[in-house]
Amino acid sequence: MRRVLVLALAGVVALAQPRAEAAAPTAREWLERMTESLATRDYDGLFIHTAGQQSETMRIVHRMEGGRSVERLVSLDGSGREIVRTPGEVHFYMPDRRVVLVEPRSDEGSLLKALPAPGPQLDSLYTLELRKGHRLLGRDVRVLDVRPRDEYRYGYRLWLDQKTAMPLRSEVVDGSGKTVEAIHFTRLEVGEGIDPRHLRPEVDTTGFQWVRAGRRGEPRVAGPPSATWLPRKMPPGFRLVVSRVQAVPGSPIPMQHLIFSDGFASVSVFIEPAAAKGPAPSESTTVGSANAFSTQMSGHVVTAVGEVPAATVRDIATSLAPVDAELSRSDTAPGPAER
Amino acid sequence: MTDQIREQISALLDGELASGEISLLVRRMERDAELRRAFGNYVLAGESLRAPGGLTASPGFAARVSAALEADGAAVTTPPVTGRHAPRRWLRPLAGAAVAAGAALAAILFVPGGGEGGGQLAESTAVPPAMIVASLPPGGASPTPAQNQRMAGYLVAHGQYASAIGRRNAWSNALAADPGITRVALEIVERP
Numbered sequence: 001m002r003r004v005l006v007l008a009l010a011g012v013v014a015l016a017q018p019r020a021e022a023a024a025p026t027a028r029e030w031l032e033r034m035t036e037s038l039a040t041r042d043y044d045g046l047f048i049h050t051a052g053q054q055s056e057t058m059r060i061v062h063r064m065e066g067g068r069s070v071e072r073l074v075s076l077d078g079s080g081r082e083i084v085r086t087p088g089e090v091h092f093y094m095p096d097r098r099v100v101l102v103e104p105r106s107d108e109g110s111l112l113k114a115l116p117a118p119g120p121q122l123d124s125l126y127t128l129e130l131r132k133g134h135r136l137l138g139r140d141v142r143v144l145d146v147r148p149r150d151e152y153r154y155g156y157r158l159w160l161d162q163k164t165a166m167p168l169r170s171e172v173v174d175g176s177g178k179t180v181e182a183i184h185f186t187r188l189e190v191g192e193g194i195d196p197r198h199l200r201p202e203v204d205t206t207g208f209q210w211v212r213a214g215r216r217g218e219p220r221v222a223g224p225p226s227a228t229w230l231p232r233k234m235p236p237g238f239r240l241v242v243s244r245v246q247a248v249p250g251s252p253i254p255m256q257h258l259i260f261s262d263g264f265a266s267v268s269v270f271i272e273p274a275a276a277k278g279p280a281p282s283e284s285t286t287v288g289s290a291n292a293f294s295t296q297m298s299g300h301v302v303t304a305v306g307e308v309p310a311a312t313v314r315d316i317a318t319s320l321a322p323v324d325a326e327l328s329r330s331d332t333a334p335g336p337a338e339r
Numbered sequence: 340m341t342d343q344i345r346e347q348i349s350a351l352l353d354g355e356l357a358s359g360e361i362s363l364l365v366r367r368m369e370r371d372a373e374l375r376r377a378f379g380n381y382v383l384a385g386e387s388l389r390a391p392g393g394l395t396a397s398p399g400f401a402a403r404v405s406a407a408l409e410a411d412g413a414a415v416t417t418p419p420v421t422g423r424h425a426p427r428r429w430l431r432p433l434a435g436a437a438v439a440a441g442a443a444l445a446a447i448l449f450v451p452g453g454g455e456g457g458g459q460l461a462e463s464t465a466v467p468p469a470m471i472v473a474s475l476p477p478g479g480a481s482p483t484p485a486q487n488q489r490m491a492g493y494l495v496a497h498g499q500y501a502s503a504i505g506r507r508n509a510w511s512n513a514l515a516a517d518p519g520i521t522r523v524a525l526e527i528v529e530r531p
Contacts (some may be wrong), residue, residue, distance in 0.1 A: 011498060021385075034504070035502060035503045035504065038507065039503045051515060054515060056514070058511060058515075060507065064493045073511065075514040075515065078514070079514065080514070082514075083510050083513065090499065092492075092495045097487075101492055101495065103495065103499075106500065107493075156504075164422065170508075181508060181512070183348065183507070246496065259497075259500040264502060265502075266497070266500060266501045266504075268496065268500060285490060287490060287494070288508070289508055289512065289513045290509060290512045292490065305493045306501075307501070307509060307512075
């Protein structure tokens with residue numbers, strides 16, 4: 001009997017320990033569930049997008065078709081702009097400019113593995129906290145706080161549907177606790193039966209200019225041979241994950257596109273030859289939670305863009321420098337970012 | 340200077356002043372040299388000076404702000420089509436009353452660092468330059484259509500490589516890019 005009791009107690013201890021340790025992973029599992037749900041479930045929802053003093057109603061429709069996600073994001077009461085991601089391309093309709101920007105879709109094959117996803121490294125950069133929240137849209141929710149450990153990234157507060165882990169509400173919070181962007185769903189259908197017709201754009205594109213980026217270069221997982229520009233010193237936790245040459249719609253010249261990620265937040269850097277007009281001033285731009293910093297160096301314009309604080313895009317943009325192609329081949333691959 | 344004006348300047352620098360009030364304040368600054376000086380001091384005092392990462396204002400900045408305010412008094416109503424300084428290039432194709440007010444503010448706020456700030460930066464890529472940031476209110480200095488399209492293009496391309504929630508946020512911002520955009524002119528100074 002005593003032996004049974006001891007075994008039983010051992011069992012309780014054994015069960016209890018992983019549970020205590022599992023507190024953080026559970027929050028991380030919720031983050032992973034959310035990411036998976038957003039990427040793989042079928043859904044159709046209306047949400048209010050708020051950034052600064054601007055609010056706009058938008059609709060998102062997402063479906064899996066033949067194992068690939070297709071989606072449409074449309075502004076309902078603002079510019080009327082739409083983004084449609086088809087199996088092969090991304091179309092950005094700008095009725096206010098009478099322009100459709102087209103670029104190849106970029107999530108094929110091995111590239112996916114290099115894309116930002118919640119991982120163990122997250123714990124050194126963010127603290128995750130999970131708690132029960134009030135009901136939203138008639139559903140039970142868990143509230144997940146993703147708090148950065150430093151000032152180089154934003155925090156997120158996510159209200160996740162208990163059943164599907166879909167974010168019913170999300171806020172991007174800066175270092176002072178101010179919400180820089182909020183997305184608040186007012187209606188959300190999740191599950192099969194999302195009508196594919198809702199993925200079609202409603203914009204009448206008669207007379208629109210179609211600006212096609214074209215496939216100037218396939219995306220490549222980052223490595224020294226493909227990168228002619230490399231960071232000298234990065235904000236902690238950010239590392240180069242993808243380097244590619246691409247034509248960005250709206251720009252006549254193909255440019256280098258580098259993607260840096262800390263596992264959750266990501267920053268894109270676009271490098272293009274500078275116009276012959278002479279040096280332009282550095283500029284910082286804010287659009288909702290996205291910051292951009294543009295500067296000129298070595299005859300190029302370097303622009304960093306991402307949902308991170310202004311200082312982070314600035315630090316990343318100004319840390320880049322051209323490297324000799326031969327030299328970069330003999331170098332080791334860019335490792336984790338320096339501190 | 341009344342408390343109300345102080346509050347308005349503070350709100351302006353925090354990006355919280357309504358566009359109608361921005362126009363009024365700008366018109367007032369146009370007439371009132373003391374107000375322009377006070378505004379320069381406010382900028383220096385740190386209400387609008389975001390010095391991320393411990394960056395600091397250059398010595399003499401207040402004096403140069405004041406000088407710029409004096410010099411740009413006329414530019415408040417008629418931003419130059421081609422100024423002496425490259426930074427003003429983005430003042431050109433603006434339209435609309437609120438935008439015009441914002442452009443005027445940009446003329447006031449931007450303190451050219453001798454006209455070749457970008458060039459200085461280009462030569463000192465290893466060290467992030469010390470810089471002074473004067474913020475404009477949201478919508479204060481609207482980008483040109485080409486700039487807007489470019490920013491939206493960046494966001495769309497960036498969104499393709501962001502996490503699932505990052506993509507949704509980036510693309511939402513691209514859809515909403517027009518009204519909510521804030522542009523900030525930077526003065527680059529050498530780190531001592």
